[in-house]
Amino acid sequence: MKPVQPPAIRDPVDLVTAKLHAWVNGFFLQLPNIVAAIVLLLVAWGVGKAIAWGIRRVGRRRHRLDLSAVLGSLAFGAVMVAALLLAATIVFPSVKPADVLATLGIGSVAIGFAFKEILQNLFAGLLLLMRRPFRRGDQIVIKDYEGTVEHIQSRATLIKTYDGRRVIIPNADLYISPVMVNTAFPVRREQFDVGIGYGDKPSHAAELFLEAIRKVEGVVADPAPEVLPWGLDDNYITLRARWWTESKRTSVVHIRSRVVLALYETAIEHGIDLPFPTQMVLFHDQTEEADGDRARQREGWPAGGRAPRPRRLRRREGAADEGTQEERVVTEGAREER
Numbered sequence: 001m002k003p004v005q006p007p008a009i010r011d012p013v014d015l016v017t018a019k020l021h022a023w024v025n026g027f028f029l030q031l032p033n034i035v036a037a038i039v040l041l042l043v044a045w046g047v048g049k050a051i052a053w054g055i056r057r058v059g060r061r062r063h064r065l066d067l068s069a070v071l072g073s074l075a076f077g078a079v080m081v082a083a084l085l086l087a088a089t090i091v092f093p094s095v096k097p098a099d100v101l102a103t104l105g106i107g108s109v110a111i112g113f114a115f116k117e118i119l120q121n122l123f124a125g126l127l128l129l130m131r132r133p134f135r136r137g138d139q140i141v142i143k144d145y146e147g148t149v150e151h152i153q154s155r156a157t158l159i160k161t162y163d164g165r166r167v168i169i170p171n172a173d174l175y176i177s178p179v180m181v182n183t184a185f186p187v188r189r190e191q192f193d194v195g196i197g198y199g200d201k202p203s204h205a206a207e208l209f210l211e212a213i214r215k216v217e218g219v220v221a222d223p224a225p226e227v228l229p230w231g232l233d234d235n236y237i238t239l240r241a242r243w244w245t246e247s248k249r250t251s252v253v254h255i256r257s258r259v260v261l262a263l264y265e266t267a268i269e270h271g272i273d274l275p276f277p278t279q280m281v282l283f284h285d286q287t288e289e290a291d292g293d294r295a296r297q298r299e300g301w302p303a304g305g306r307a308p309r310p311r312r313l314r315r316r317e318g319a320a321d322e323g324t325q326e327e328r329v330v331t332e333g334a335r336e337e338r
Contacts (some may be wrong), residue, residue, distance in 0.1 A: 033090050033091050033093070034091055036090050037086075037087035037088075037090045037091045038087075040083055040086060040087050040090065041080075041083050041084070041087055043083075044079050044080060044082070044083030045080065045083075047079055048075065048076035048077075048078075048079035048080055048083075049076065051072070051075045051076065051079065052072035052073065052075055052076040053072070055068050055071050055072040055075060056068045056069060056072045059071070059072075064129070065136065070125060070126065070129060070153070070154045073154065074154075117170075117172070118155065120172045121154070121155045121156065121170050121171045121172050122154050122155065122171075124170075124171035124172045124174065124175035124176075125152060125153065125154050125155065125156075125157075125171035126154075127175060128152060128157075128171060128174060128175060129152055133179065133181065134149060134179065134181045134184070135149065135152075136149050136150065136151065136152065137149060137183075138181055138182075138183045138184070139181075139182045139183045139247070139248070139249055140159070140179055140180060140181050140182065141179070141180040141182065142159075142169060142173070142174060142177055142178075142179045142180075143173075143177060145159060145161065145167045145169065146161065146162065147159040147160050147161035147162060147167060148160050148162075150166070152171075153171075154171075155170065155171065156168045156169060156170050156171060157169050157171060157174055162249060182247055182249070183247040183248065184247075185247060186246065186247060187220050187223075187244045187245060187246060187247060188244065188245065188246075188247045188252065189223075189242055189243070189244050190242070190243060190244075190245060190252060190255070190256055190259075191240055191241060191242040191243075192240075192241050192256065192259060192260060192263070193230065193238050193239070193240050193241075194209070194238075194239050194241060194263050194267075194274070195233065195235070195236030195237065195238055195239070195274065195275065196236055196237050196239060196267070196272055196273055196274065196275075197236060197237070197272075197273030197274075197275045198236070198237060199273060200237070200272050200273055202229045202237050202239065203229075205239060205267075205270075205272050206227040206228070206229065206239055207227075208266050208270055208272070209227045209239060209241060209263055209266060209267075210225060210226065210227045210241075211266075212262040212263060212265070212266040213225045213227070213241060213243055213259055213262060213263075215262070216243075216255065216258045216259050216262050217255075217258065218245055218246070218251060218254070218255040218258065219243045219244070219245060219255060219259070220243070220244040220245060220246075223244050225241070225242060225243035225244070226241075226242050226243075227239055227240070227241045227242075228240050228242070234277075235275055235276070235277050235278045236274075236275045241259065241263065243255075243259060
């Protein structure tokens with residue numbers, strides 16, 4: 001057998017130099033492709049911005065600012081993603097568009113699981129913006145939060161509460177939860193219960209209160225206000241006053257205060273009783289033999305040998321003492337006359 005001849009050892013410097021030359025040559029060979037990909041990205045960026053601007057402009061004309069902002073951002077993102085895929089195929093010719101799309105499909109499934117809540121909020125935000133159950137500037141109530149809608153974004157809706165705080169609510173919660181829109185209609189109804197004494201006539205008091213409500217500034221004439229006898233409670237007769245005002249929270253609060261003040265002044269002016277809570281206490285009539293005897297009676301005092309003396313005995317003893325004193329006075333007076 002012939003001995004195996006090992007390959008000649010090359011100079012490491014030559015190897016590194018050859019590798020660098022190969023990389024430089026490859027870079028210059030790909031340089032036109034890289035320049036074309038950069039130009040494509042720049043053109044795609046400009047086209048995406050133009051499309052987004054056009055969508056926002058149409059939205060402003062149709063008073064759909066939030067929807068146009070979200071759609072414009074999505075359109076710009078879609079254009080840039082498509083441009084990146086094309087740029088990748090230009091820079092790396094071995095990469096085929098079909099392979100990129102297949103990889104993108106597999107990756108989209110993984111992204112969908114990873115960003116499930118974000119995508120839910122995104123789609124919920126789009127549905128809210130398209131169906132418009134409420135819009136920017138509306139006053140809504142959701143769960144424990146109430147305020148004015150500031151902005152509907154792709155992920156969440158911003159609400160400014162009446163005390164000047166901001167609440168960020170995910171769009172998915174807004175879409176699946178009951179939402180009360182207080183400003184959905186121009187006017188809304190308010191009510192207030194007032195109690196009058198049983199010595200007053202409910203119909204007369206209702207007429208006086210109704211006339212007072214009609215004079216309050218801000219109360220809508222149509223639908224007309226009304227005052228209805230509503231209940232016979234323990235301490236008073238309940239009259240329910242109902243009236244309509246503008247839907248804005250500011251109008252509702254201030255007009256309610258004026259109505260309450262008008263009802264109070266009317267009651268004072270016409271002598272209508274506004275009773276306090278009253279409790280009636282009934283004392284036992286003490287007609288039984290054991291009543292008043294705290295050593296034997298069944299209620300009101302614990303039985304025992306050291307209980308206070310019954311009141312009826314104390315009364316009898318007091319009356320007897322008074323009679324004895326009177327007899328003594330008469331006797332002493334008679335003696336003095338003699």
